Amino acid sequence: MCVVSGAGTGLGRATSFELAALGATVVGCGRRAEPLEDTVTAIREAGGAAEAEPMDIRDADAVEGLFDGIVERHGRVDVLVNNAGGQFLSPAEAISPKGFRTVIELNVQGTWQMTHAAATKAFIPQRSGKVISVTLSPHHGMPGMAHSGAARAAVENMMRTLSIEWARFNVKLCAVAAGQFDTEVLRTKYPKEVAENVVRTVPLQRLGTPEEMAWVIAYLASPGGDFLSGCVITIDGARDNWFGSWPPPGAAGESGEPLAEQRKPRE
Numbered sequence: 001m002c003v004v005s006g007a008g009t010g011l012g013r014a015t016s017f018e019l020a021a022l023g024a025t026v027v028g029c030g031r032r033a034e035p036l037e038d039t040v041t042a043i044r045e046a047g048g049a050a051e052a053e054p055m056d057i058r059d060a061d062a063v064e065g066l067f068d069g070i071v072e073r074h075g076r077v078d079v080l081v082n083n084a085g086g087q088f089l090s091p092a093e094a095i096s097p098k099g100f101r102t103v104i105e106l107n108v109q110g111t112w113q114m115t116h117a118a119a120t121k122a123f124i125p126q127r128s129g130k131v132i133s134v135t136l137s138p139h140h141g142m143p144g145m146a147h148s149g150a151a152r153a154a155v156e157n158m159m160r161t162l163s164i165e166w167a168r169f170n171v172k173l174c175a176v177a178a179g180q181f182d183t184e185v186l187r188t189k190y191p192k193e194v195a196e197n198v199v200r201t202v203p204l205q206r207l208g209t210p211e212e213m214a215w216v217i218a219y220l221a222s223p224g225g226d227f228l229s230g231c232v233i234t235i236d237g238a239r240d241n242w243f244g245s246w247p248p249p250g251a252a253g254e255s256g257e258p259l260a261e262q263r264k265p266r267e
Contacts, residue, residue, distance in 0.1 A: 001074050002221065003027045003066075005057055005114060006084030008035025010183040011134065014210030015081055018218045020048030027070055029053040030084060057084050057110035067121040077122035079221045082111045082133035082155075087148035089190060100147045107151035112158065115173075119162075123171045130172045132220050133159055134213075137177040137236040152177070156232050163230030172229035174220055179236020182207040203246075204237035 002019045006012035007028025013035075016026045020043045028050060030036050036052040043050040053069075055062040070077055085107045088099070115131050123129025135152035136142065142149035159173040166173070180186065180198050186207075187195055199207055216235055219225050234240050247258035 001025050001027070001070065001077050002079040002081065003029065003070065003077060003114075003118065004081040004083055005029050005110075007039050007052075008032055010185055011178065011181060011210050011213045012081070012083040013039050014214040015083060015217050016050065017043060017046075017048075018211070018214035019079075019081075019221065020050055021046070022218060022222070024079070024221075025049040025051075025074065027051045027053055027066075029055050029057070029066060031056050057114050058105050060113050063110075063113045063117050064121075067117040071121055076126050077118055077129065079130045079132065080114060080118040081217055081221075082114055082131065084110060085134065085148075085151075087145050087151075089144050089194065090147075091144065092146040095147055103147040104151050104154075107148065108154045108158075111155050115158070115162065119166060119169075119171060124166070124169045128170045130221055130225070131159065131162070131174070132217050133173070133175045134217075135175045135177045135232070137179045137234050137240045138242070139177065139234070139240055159232075160230050167229065172226070174225075174228055174230070175232045176213070176216055176220070177232055177234040177236065177240070178208070178213060179234070179239045180207050181213060182209060201242060202237040202239050203242055206237065208235060208237060 002024045004012050004016045004026055007016045008030045016028050016039055020026045026043065026049070028036050028039055031054065033052070033054040036054055040050040040052045053066055055066055057063060067077065087103050111133055118129065118131065133155050135155050136148060156175045159175045163173040180202060199205060213235060216233060220228060252258060
C-alpha cells in the first residue's frame, strides 16, 4: 500500500504508475480532483489498483482523515511518497511574506503532517514503513527560488533526523533531490526563456524524464532499498556539481580541449 501526494501530474503521476505496475495499491492525493481521477483511471485500465483522495496536505484534519481512512480500508500503509510541493520563480527581494509562508507551509508543514500521520497511524504501530520525500537540486544555492531552497533543505534535514529517531520502529526515510525534469509544469508554468534554456545548465545536456524519477523511487520503496535511510539521493544529470561550462573560458586550447599541466619529459 503506497500513498503518493501530488499524484495527478508530472513526477507524482509517473511514480504512481510505476508503483502500481509493480503490484502496489496506490492511493494518490492532491488538491485537484480531475487530474487525480485521470491518473487512477489510467492505472486501472492498465490492470493496476489505485484510489484517488482529493485533499490539501496543508490541512491537518484532512491529512489525519486520509490516513485514518486508508488504515481502516486496507489495514496498513507501506510507503509514503511526499511528492506534493510548489514554488514560484521570483527574485528574493520580490518575495512577499505571504508568498514565502505559502511555500513553507506547503513544502515543509505539509510534508511534516503527511509524514507524522503516516508514522503514528501506520508505520510505528506496524513496526515498518518507508517515507520518500521529493526535494530539489542544486544544493549549492537556488537563485530565483530562495523560498523553495530553504523549504527543501528543511525537508532533507527532517528526513535525516527522523531516520535516526524512528529507526527503532524500523521506519526508513530518504529524500530524492530532483533536478530539471521534462514535465508539464516546466513547459507551461515557467517563462518560455527558462523552459527553453535550462537544459544548458545540465552537464548531461538533457532534461530528466518523469519515468527516471519513478524508477528511483520504486527502487527505494522495494526491498532493494531496505538499507537506505537518512540519505539524500540526487538525480539531476550532474547539475549539483555544475560550476559553469567546461572547459571554462580562458582555460581551453585552440581546438576547445581543456588545458592540462605540462610535465617535463622523463630523462
